[in-house]
Amino acid sequence: MDADHITGPLKRLLGEPDKAIIRRLKVLENRYTRYRSGLDIAGGLMFQVNTDFFTALSEQTPTAIAWKMTQDALKVFSKISVHGLMYHDDHLRQLAVQWDQINLNVEEIAAVGCLDDSLREIAWNLYRLKNHFCLCAVLGGMAQAKLQVESTLTGFVDTKQNYRQYRLQLHIEPSLPFLYPFIVEFRRGNREVLKDIFSFFPYEQFLHVVKEDNIAYKDGKLRIKDLDS
Numbered sequence: 001m002d003a004d005h006i007t008g009p010l011k012r013l014l015g016e017p018d019k020a021i022i023r024r025l026k027v028l029e030n031r032y033t034r035y036r037s038g039l040d041i042a043g044g045l046m047f048q049v050n051t052d053f054f055t056a057l058s059e060q061t062p063t064a065i066a067w068k069m070t071q072d073a074l075k076v077f078s079k080i081s082v083h084g085l086m087y088h089d090d091h092l093r094q095l096a097v098q099w100d101q102i103n104l105n106v107e108e109i110a111a112v113g114c115l116d117d118s119l120r121e122i123a124w125n126l127y128r129l130k131n132h133f134c135l136c137a138v139l140g141g142m143a144q145a146k147l148q149v150e151s152t153l154t155g156f157v158d159t160k161q162n163y164r165q166y167r168l169q170l171h172i173e174p175s176l177p178f179l180y181p182f183i184v185e186f187r188r189g190n191r192e193v194l195k196d197i198f199s200f201f202p203y204e205q206f207l208h209v210v211k212e213d214n215i216a217y218k219d220g221k222l223r224i225k226d227l228d229s
Contacts, residue, residue, distance in 0.1 A: 023114050024051045030111045053105035057115050066125035069134040077200045099137045106141025130175040171196055174203035
């Protein structure tokens with residue numbers, strides 16, 4: 001192992017400290033625990049010291065973060081196809097990367113314990129936006145870090161019987177669905193779940209209504225109201 005893969009990025013980070021450096025280092029401490037026992041260190045990859053999600057949580061409202069997550073996911077959702085679902089094409093892989101990154105980001109922040117309320121608010125905003133894809137990633141990260149998930153939302157991370165509670169009780173249309181359990185069912189031969197997977201088609205219209213009601217520009221800046229319904 002080349003120690004510069006760890007010390008180099010940390011030196012650059014400490015060379016330009018900011019007021020949140022202590023909390024950022026706590027986030028990185030949690031990341032390093034995973035790094036030293038994972039494939040990145042074995043493969044000689046640099047230790048990553050960017051803390052973009054932490055910075056966003058510190059500077060933006062949970063509502064704005066939930067909205068951006070939704071927009072980013074929807075861009076890729078719009079490109080998926082039945083063929084891609086079967087053969088795991090680039091668009092599906094991109095969504096998987098997005099989901100994993102959100103999940104890891106939340107786990108790191110939740111493990112530090114400095115922004116728990118913000119994480120919970122992001123989860124609630126995603127729930128109100130019917131973005132179950134990102135919601136499950138956020139809740140999963142919270143659960144992995146042993147941060148309590150509110151009882152109303154626990155069904156989204158109940159993994160029993162391939163997320164049966166989510167698939168049969170919590171999934172709604174239109175929404176951005178949590179794809180994983182539906183793809184599992186599809187590859188088992190259940191083509192009826194295609195209706196659930198592609199429930200994101202009318203979702204864009206739902207999101208347009210939300211945007212009209214809650215988002216506006218004022219003085220050249222984006223203003224987002226709390227999503228309270």
